[in-house]
Amino acid sequence: MNEAQIRDEIIFVCRQLRKKNLVNATHGNISARFDEKMLITPTGCDLETVQPEDLVTMDIKSGKVISDGNPSKEYAMHLFAYRERADISGIVHAHSPNSVAVGCLPDTNPDNITPAYTLAFALFTKELPMIGYYKAGSHELAVKAVEKLKDHNAVLLAHHGLITISDTLTKAYYRLEEIEENSLIALQIGINGNKALDPDNL
Numbered sequence: 001m002n003e004a005q006i007r008d009e010i011i012f013v014c015r016q017l018r019k020k021n022l023v024n025a026t027h028g029n030i031s032a033r034f035d036e037k038m039l040i041t042p043t044g045c046d047l048e049t050v051q052p053e054d055l056v057t058m059d060i061k062s063g064k065v066i067s068d069g070n071p072s073k074e075y076a077m078h079l080f081a082y083r084e085r086a087d088i089s090g091i092v093h094a095h096s097p098n099s100v101a102v103g104c105l106p107d108t109n110p111d112n113i114t115p116a117y118t119l120a121f122a123l124f125t126k127e128l129p130m131i132g133y134y135k136a137g138s139h140e141l142a143v144k145a146v147e148k149l150k151d152h153n154a155v156l157l158a159h160h161g162l163i164t165i166s167d168t169l170t171k172a173y174y175r176l177e178e179i180e181e182n183s184l185i186a187l188q189i190g191i192n193g194n195k196a197l198d199p200d201n202l
Contacts, residue, residue, distance in 0.1 A: 003034055003039075004052070006032050006034050006039060006169075007039060007052035007053075007055055008052060009032065009090075009169050009170060010030050010031075010032055010039060010041070010052070010055060010169065011050065011051070011052055012170075013030050013092060013169055013170065013173045014030055014041065014047035014048070014050055015047070015048065016173060017030075017047055017092070017094050017173075018046075018047050018048040020177070021097070022094040022095070022096045022097075022176065022177075022180065023047055023094050023095050024095065025046070026044050026045060026046050027094075027095045027161075028041075028047055028092075028093055028094045028095060028161070029041045029072035029074050029075075029078070029093050030047075030090075030091070030092050030093070030169070031075075031078040031082075031090070031091045031169075032089060032090050032091075032169045033060070033082055033088070033089040033090070034057075036059065036060055036061060037057050037058065037059055037060060037066070038057070038058045038059075038060050038075075038078060038079065038082060039055045039056070039057055040055065040056050040058060040071045040072055040075055040078055041054075041055060041056075041071075041072050042054050042055065042056050042069045042070055042071060042072065043070045043071060043072050043073050045072075054069065055069075056068075056069040056070065056071040056072075058071055058075065058079065060079060060082050060083060061083075063076075063079055073136070073137035074093060074136060074137050074141075074142070076137075076139060076142035077091075077093065077141065077142040077145050077146065077163060078091050078093075079142075080142050080143065080145075080146040081145075081146050081149050081163075081165060084146050084149065084150055085149065085150070085165065087167060088165045088166060088167060088172075089166075089167055089168055089169065090165065090166055090167070090168050090169025090170070090171065090172040090173075091163065091164070091165050091169075091172060092162075092163070092164050092165075092169070092172045092173050092175075092176050093161060093162070093163045094161055094162055094176055095160065095161035096161055096162045096176060096179070096180050096183070098180050098183035098184045098186075098187060099128075099156055099161070099162050099179055099180055099183040100156075100159065100160065100161060100162075101183070101187055102114050102156075102183045102186050102187060102191070103130050103156050103158050103159070104158075104159070105186075105187075105191060107191075107192065108130070108191060110129060110130045110131070111127070111129055112127040112128060112129060113128050113129070113130045113156060113191070114128055114182060114183060114186040114191055115186070115191060115194065115196035115197075116182065116196050116197040116198070116199050117182050117185040117186060117189075117194070117196055117197070118178065118181055118182045118185065118197075119197065119202075120178040120181070120182075121178055121179060121181070121182035121197075122197040122198075122199040122202060123199070123202065124153075124175060124178060125153060125154055125175060125178060125179055125182075126199040127152060127199070128152075128154055128155070128156055128179060129148045129152055129155055129156070130155070130156040130157075130158055131144045131145060131147075131148060131155060131156070131157060131158065132144075132158050133157070133158045133159045133160065134157070136160065141157065145157060145163055149163065149165060153165050153166060153175060154175060154176075154179055162176055162179060162180075164176040164179065
């Protein structure tokens with residue numbers, strides 16, 4: 001895809017997140033890799049009204065802003081993930097309520113907070129690790145999140161939201177939807193003592 005198409009894809013994902021109540025107010029941030037650069041939503045934007053020309057361009061290697069505007073305050077999570085994972089081209093961070101709620105349940109395993117109740121979760125996410133609470137936009141949050149993303153394609157930030165990654169932005173968005181569906185089922189039936197899929201034996 002060219003840069004204009006990537007900008008349009010980011011806006012499509014922004015609208016979907018708002019439409020499906022996966023973010024509210026001015027929360028959440030989305031990015032996509034373009035060559036050696038990153039396009040990311042600007043700080044304080046409403047994902048329902050942000051436009052392609054509002055997106056901020058950053059150099060992935062240096063971390064410098066190379067366009068007008070100010071990037072999301074959580075830009076470091078995105079930069080660090082792109083540097084760590086050459087195979088990914090899209091990142092979605094949303095305050096997805098079902099997943100956040102599952103992370104608040106007692107007796108969760110931070111290495112994998114919910115069983116695989118759906119085939120999509122079992123096939124494409126397999127495990128959902130969770131890190132503790134860190135201040136939004138902090139360097140510590142970015143470092144801790146990307147430590148998990150080295151060998152996982154999603155991570156839950158306690159009391160905060162999800163980060164999902166993939167080789168395309170649209171796939172990263174679909175992964176977030178799949179995790180939310182699995183999390184909703186976990187809230188309805190619980191995380192212990194139920195039948196679940198084994199991602200290693202499908």
